[in-house]
Amino acid sequence: MQFKESAIEIGATAATKAEAIAKVGALLVKSGNIEPGYIESMMAREEVANTFLGNGIAIPHGIPKDRELILETGVAVLQLPEGVEWNDGGLAHLVVGIAAKSDEHLTVLSNLTDVLGDPEEAARLAQTKDASEIAMRLSGGNVVKADEPTERPEDFDEGFDYTITSPHGLHARPATALIDLAKSFDANIRVRNGMKAGDAKSLIGLLKLGIDHGSTIRVSAEGPDAIKALAAIQTAFENGLEDEEEAASEASPASMGPHPVAQYQGTVIAGISASPGIAIGPLKHFQRGRIVVEEKAANDSGSEQARLDAALTAARTELSELYTDMLNKSGAGKAAIFKAQTEFLDDPEMIAEVRKLIDMGHSAGWSWQQIYQEHAASLAAMKEEILAARALDLRDVGRRLLKLLADKVEDDPDLPDSPVILIADDLTPSDTAGLDTKLVLGLCTASGGPTSHTAIIARSMDIPAVVGAGKDCLSLQDGNDIILDGSSGLLVAAPTDADHKAAAEAQHLHAAQIEAERLACYQPAIMTDGSRVEVVANIGSVDEASAAIEAGGEGVGLLRTEFQFLQRASEPNEDEQYEALRAMLKAMDGLPMIVRTLDIGGDKDVPYLRMPEEMNPFLGVRGIRLCLLQEELFRRQLRAIFRASAHGPLRLMYPMIATIDELRAAKRITEEVRIEVGAEPIEIGMMIEIPSAVMMAEELAREVDFFSIGTNDLTQYALAMDRMHPQLAKMADGLDPAVLRLIRKTVEAADAAGIWVGACGGIAGDPLGADILTGLGVKELSVSIPAIAAVKARIRSRSMAEAQAIAAEALACHSATDVRKLG
Numbered sequence: 001m002q003f004k005e006s007a008i009e010i011g012a013t014a015a016t017k018a019e020a021i022a023k024v025g026a027l028l029v030k031s032g033n034i035e036p037g038y039i040e041s042m043m044a045r046e047e048v049a050n051t052f053l054g055n056g057i058a059i060p061h062g063i064p065k066d067r068e069l070i071l072e073t074g075v076a077v078l079q080l081p082e083g084v085e086w087n088d089g090g091l092a093h094l095v096v097g098i099a100a101k102s103d104e105h106l107t108v109l110s111n112l113t114d115v116l117g118d119p120e121e122a123a124r125l126a127q128t129k130d131a132s133e134i135a136m137r138l139s140g141g142n143v144v145k146a147d148e149p150t151e152r153p154e155d156f157d158e159g160f161d162y163t164i165t166s167p168h169g170l171h172a173r174p175a176t177a178l179i180d181l182a183k184s185f186d187a188n189i190r191v192r193n194g195m196k197a198g199d200a201k202s203l204i205g206l207l208k209l210g211i212d213h214g215s216t217i218r219v220s221a222e223g224p225d226a227i228k229a230l231a232a233i234q235t236a237f238e239n240g241l242e243d244e245e246e247a248a249s250e251a252s253p254a255s256m257g258p259h260p261v262a263q264y265q266g267t268v269i270a271g272i273s274a275s276p277g278i279a280i281g282p283l284k285h286f287q288r289g290r291i292v293v294e295e296k297a298a299n300d301s302g303s304e305q306a307r308l309d310a311a312l313t314a315a316r317t318e319l320s321e322l323y324t325d326m327l328n329k330s331g332a333g334k335a336a337i338f339k340a341q342t343e344f345l346d347d348p349e350m351i352a353e354v355r356k357l358i359d360m361g362h363s364a365g366w367s368w369q370q371i372y373q374e375h376a377a378s379l380a381a382m383k384e385e386i387l388a389a390r391a392l393d394l395r396d397v398g399r400r401l402l403k404l405l406a407d408k409v410e411d412d413p414d415l416p417d418s419p420v421i422l423i424a425d426d427l428t429p430s431d432t433a434g435l436d437t438k439l440v441l442g443l444c445t446a447s448g449g450p451t452s453h454t455a456i457i458a459r460s461m462d463i464p465a466v467v468g469a470g471k472d473c474l475s476l477q478d479g480n481d482i483i484l485d486g487s488s489g490l491l492v493a494a495p496t497d498a499d500h501k502a503a504a505e506a507q508h509l510h511a512a513q514i515e516a517e518r519l520a521c522y523q524p525a526i527m528t529d530g531s532r533v534e535v536v537a538n539i540g541s542v543d544e545a546s547a548a549i550e551a552g553g554e555g556v557g558l559l560r561t562e563f564q565f566l567q568r569a570s571e572p573n574e575d576e577q578y579e580a581l582r583a584m585l586k587a588m589d590g591l592p593m594i595v596r597t598l599d600i601g602g603d604k605d606v607p608y609l610r611m612p613e614e615m616n617p618f619l620g621v622r623g624i625r626l627c628l629l630q631e632e633l634f635r636r637q638l639r640a641i642f643r644a645s646a647h648g649p650l651r652l653m654y655p656m657i658a659t660i661d662e663l664r665a666a667k668r669i670t671e672e673v674r675i676e677v678g679a680e681p682i683e684i685g686m687m688i689e690i691p692s693a694v695m696m697a698e699e700l701a702r703e704v705d706f707f708s709i710g711t712n713d714l715t716q717y718a719l720a721m722d723r724m725h726p727q728l729a730k731m732a733d734g735l736d737p738a739v740l741r742l743i744r745k746t747v748e749a750a751d752a753a754g755i756w757v758g759a760c761g762g763i764a765g766d767p768l769g770a771d772i773l774t775g776l777g778v779k780e781l782s783v784s785i786p787a788i789a790a791v792k793a794r795i796r797s798r799s800m801a802e803a804q805a806i807a808a809e810a811l812a813c814h815s816a817t818d819v820r821k822l823g
Contacts, residue, residue, distance in 0.1 A: 033074030159220030271469030279442030293365030521552025557782025623656025711761025775807025
């Protein structure tokens with residue numbers, strides 16, 4: 001876009017940030033870009049977002065609701081050679097005011113990202129006496145840097161062209177999927193959009209290309225896997241890089257059904273409904289601690305590079321633990337939020353920029369702070385909501401790593417110690433996941449949207465939430481009594497007596513609705529003809545044992561014992577394992593619990609177990625193989641299990657059994673430990689997750705008391721599709737007829753041997769999956785805690801004959817797509 005000469009002021013001064021914003025806003029007014037009232041909107045933006053990018057550059061701009069005050073898209077620049085203090089981010093020397101009516105400003109942001117990657121260039125523009133240099137640099141014209149490309153970037157020899165059809169362009173979700181796919185090939189892969197090119201393995205590199213709907217891009221590659229990579233990427237584009245319907249469903253609070261609505265008379269702040277429910281109570285502002293880093297390195301650059309590497313490793317471990325915790329609490333969809341954050345830590349472009357600053361003599365902490373903040377601010381300034389949401393993810397993981405590199409952290413967040421409604425400018429996914437749901441009655445954020453990862457987590461935790469409420473909510477006083485109506489997206493700042501009454505009534509109706517569902521969930525899953533299926537829970541912690549019973553679970557069909565091993569620096573000892581199991585059995589109050597022995601490996605790495613690096617960990621040392629190789633580890637766990645078995649009905653189950661020899665070896669060790677402990681015999685079962693186990697099911701059934709089908713792993717091994725693969729995951733469907741036929745064969749073998757079969761994978765919690773599994777003869781369905789009530793209701797609505805008919809139809813289908821049409 002072209003800059004107007006009147007929109008750039010050289011050699012200006014400003015005593016405060018507010019004065020600088022007023023001056024750059026005046027330039028936009030003078031150039032005919034905005035109404036004067038938009039300057040106030042630019043001030044308001046500072047209340048909910050940090051517009052300082054780093055390297056002396058700030059980008060003040062207004063909030064979305066005031067876009068009608070924009071007359072014409074434009075950019076103004078206020079050069080402040082002496083600088084002005086901008087929040088805690090340092091001095092701003094170039095204040096780039098943006099009035100974004102359309103997406104033309106994305107070019108400026110992209111060019112700013114280039115400048116931010118070069119501190120010397122940013123410093124030069126902050127002192128130049130020639131306004132045309134700034135205009136040309138930010139408009140993509142004549143670039144002063146000698147090494148900056150002025151021609152279309154050269155492609156690799158092999159490649160293809162593709163026109164983007166997604167209405168949102170190549171936004172964050174498909175870009176992340178493309179990165180995951182690209183990283184699976186030994187090839188350099190480049191994506192070009194016009195005059196710009198980026199590394200297909202770098203999220204930052206892809207996002208800054210500004211690939212919109214209708215853009216024709218060039219994807220090229222070189223290296224050993226170049227041809228295979230291009231073929232896979234082209235197929236991925238043609239098939240769709242993400243499941244848009246699934247994403248929309250997950251993000252939409254409207255999918256959660258009707259909720260009571262109240263009318264209010266007091267001062268109402270309107271936001272956006274993010275999670276339903278009504279909260280009444282005192283408000284508390286959420287404040288983050290201040291992270292302090294020194295600009296200049298105290299050590300040599302080599303030592304600072306090593307500090308960065310160590311911090312990156314530690315941050316990845318923390319995210320892995322968060323992923324596991326959220327997986328146990330809310331399932332794979334919510335947990336994937338933290339898995340995706342790791343992408344930023346592995347972004348080659350961003351890490352290279354950090355290393356460049358370190359080599360210039362800056363500290364690792366300061367260098368990381370500059371780079372992550374500038375990229376996050378660039379994303380946040382874009383109009384696409386999904387990109388803005390990824391900016392919050394980058395800030396989240398950015399602060400996580402920065403804490404590990406900090407000289408000191410002043411005051412950690414002041415979390416509530418009594419029930420409150422939490423108010424914040426925004427909450428990161430980590431902030432939200434770490435909240436105590438007993439103390440946080442509701443959430444309200446000034447910024448953010450219903451599709452943000454924070455909103456998704458709030459819904460999964462059943463915390464009423466309102467987002468995008470604007471700066472007004474930040475001016476409320478701590479301790480004031482307020483009403484938060486997550487169903488209507490409203491915050492009542494000064495509720496009247498009538499408001500309190502209306503909210504209490506709506507809250508009562510909402511609670512009654514939840515209570516009715518809860519009471520129904522205790523009814524057994526007895527079919528209309530009297531057949532019964534047990535519906536039990538998958539759990540991973542002591543707290544979830546109680547939650548499973550409260551949700552209507554008839555026991556635990558899968559206790560993932562890994563939870564004791566994954567979130568710590570050393571192996572839990574026998575007593576620690578025993579105490580956790582005993583506490584869970586106590587919570588079960590006489591209901592049965594199936595304990596799966598340690599299933600580490602594959603996607604679950606535990607550094608202190610010294611597991612070897614493997615080319616394909618899903619085909620390597622995992623599950624029972626690890627236990628047999630590290631026999632003392634296995635024996636310690638078995639001793640804890642048998643000691644705990646004295647406190648309630650406990651069953652033992654081995655994971656990842658592929659052969660009879662593995663099963664017999666595990667049983668031999670188990671029996672030796674039982675005799676050593678002096679425990680009574682318990683039921684012993686095994687998981688059916690590998691096709692070889694299905695083919696040997698008749699022989700295996702004679703060795704155990706029950707089978708439990710792990711449909712997730714059985715699906716990926718049967719179809720040879722990694723269920724976490726960005727391109728293949730959608731096709732790795734447990735309702736594929738091939739998988740269903742393996743399940744039928746397993747049940748037939750079990751019936752012949754007189755043992756029962758359960759299922760504990762994803763399709764057990766799917767209503768159609770529950771129908772089919774029941775019809776195939778599965779006697780127990782172990783599902784995530786939130787799915788218990790729905791699965792029991794589904795079973796109660798069917799007769800066994802109906803379920804068997806659906807199962808027969810599914811077995812006769814040719815694809816998972818055809819099977820799903822039966823629902």
